[in-house]
Structures are given as C-alpha cells and as structure tokens.
Amino acid sequence: MTASTQPVPPTAAPLRTLRLSLVPPLHPPLTGPAVALVDPTTPPPRPPHRPGPRPAPEGPRRRRPDLFAPAWSVRADLPDPRATGRLLFTTVLEALAGRRPLSQVQRLASPGVHAALVAGRRPVWCAAGTAPLLLGPVHVCEPVDGVAEVSAVARRAGRAHAVAARLEGIDGRWRCTALSIG
Known part of the structure; x- marks a missing residue:
C-alpha cells in the first residue's frame, strides 16, 4: 500500500469539532395552580350551521287541514332525485339555449329560481352556437x-361546465330551490 502525501487544496475548509452546550430555560417551570387560558366570561364560539331533520309531518296527508301552504315531504314519498335532477338540468339548459320556453321550468323550480332565470342573463356558452349540449x-x-x-x-x-341544484321535497315532488350554472 502506497501512501501519497498530496497537499490539501486551499479551498477545502478544515474540519471543525461540534460542541454541545446546554441553554437554561427562559422561564421558570410552572408550579402552583393551573392557569386558565380561556376567559370564562367569553361565550364559546358557535358551531357551524348544520341543517337538521325537518319537523315530523302531521296527519295522513302530512299537512294540517287549516293550512293551505305547501307541505314538506319525506324521502319515502318522493321519486328518484337523480331522474328529477337530469330532467331539471336538461330543461333549464335547453330553455337557456332557446330551444324551449322558460315557462316549462316553472313546474320544476321554486318561484324565486324561475324569476331569476327569466330576469337573468343567459350564459354565453349556453345561448350561442349550434353544438349539442351533452349532460x-x-x-x-x-x-x-x-x-x-x-x-x-x-x-x-x-x-x-358545472351545473348544480338543491332539490327540496314539497307536496310529494322535488322542487329546485337553488340553481348554479357555471
């Protein structure tokens, strides 16, 4: 074995040895009674709003005879929401494209959604062009x-383009109460 004695290049730094030193803590250790970190006079934050179950309907027809307002329906009394959603989206997109009247959306949507569709602008991608709309x-x-x-x-x-809606069961059928077309 041959040992070569070549000089160390000047660019290499000499090896340094590491030294471990203990640093005293900045604060003394906690002793005594526990400290409350929350002010007891401040009310706790409110939980996020999560809609709960609707009140139980009354009677065999699920409405009181003295009220003529629409009645909420339970899921067992409603048809498939997927089929209703497809019908709603197809009807709305064809109406916005000018292929059917907007009055056909009225039976599927709440009065507020229908009024917004009638008064609002039609999306350019939906109203312009002759390419078919595929859902x-x-x-x-x-x-x-x-x-x-x-x-x-x-x-x-x-x-x-994204299309989303909220359907609520009213009088045994789905009604669109919110609609978003992106």
Missing part, C-alpha cells in the same frame, strides 16, 4: 331527509 351523469347527495343536492357536468363544443 354527464347526475350525482346526488342527500344531506337531510327530504333534501337532495344534485350536480352534473354539461359539455358543449369541447368545453365542460
């Missing part, structure tokens, strides 16, 4: 009994 599969989420949130992807001329 993808409808996804359903039921957060509460008698409420369904449906969404789908609408495609036109190679572009994808």
Whole structure:
C-alpha cells in the first residue's frame, strides 16, 4: 500500500469539532395552580350551521287541514332525485339555449329560481352556437331527509361546465330551490 502525501487544496475548509452546550430555560417551570387560558366570561364560539331533520309531518296527508301552504315531504314519498335532477338540468339548459320556453321550468323550480332565470342573463356558452349540449351523469347527495343536492357536468363544443341544484321535497315532488350554472 502506497501512501501519497498530496497537499490539501486551499479551498477545502478544515474540519471543525461540534460542541454541545446546554441553554437554561427562559422561564421558570410552572408550579402552583393551573392557569386558565380561556376567559370564562367569553361565550364559546358557535358551531357551524348544520341543517337538521325537518319537523315530523302531521296527519295522513302530512299537512294540517287549516293550512293551505305547501307541505314538506319525506324521502319515502318522493321519486328518484337523480331522474328529477337530469330532467331539471336538461330543461333549464335547453330553455337557456332557446330551444324551449322558460315557462316549462316553472313546474320544476321554486318561484324565486324561475324569476331569476327569466330576469337573468343567459350564459354565453349556453345561448350561442349550434353544438349539442351533452349532460354527464347526475350525482346526488342527500344531506337531510327530504333534501337532495344534485350536480352534473354539461359539455358543449369541447368545453365542460358545472351545473348544480338543491332539490327540496314539497307536496310529494322535488322542487329546485337553488340553481348554479357555471
């Protein structure tokens, strides 16, 4: 074995040895009674709003005879929300494209949603062009009994657009109470 004695290049730094030193804590250790970190006079924060179950309906027809207002329906009395969502999305998109009158949406939507569709602007991607509107599969989420949130992807001329709605069971059928077209 041959040992070579080549000089160390000047750019290499010499090795340093590490030294461990203990640093005393900045604060003395806690002794004595526990300290309250929360002011007891401050009320706790409110939990986020989560809709709960609706009140139980009354009677065989699920409404009181003295009230003529619409009655909430339970999920067992309602049809498939996926089929209703597909019908709603198809009707709304065809109405916004000018292929059917907006009055056909009225039976599927609440008065506020229908009024917003009549008064609002039509999305350019929906109103312009002759390419067919293709609606993808409808996804359903039921957060509460008698409420369904449906969404789908609408495609036109190679572009994808999100469509979502909230359906509520009223008088034994689904009614759209909120609609979003992206």
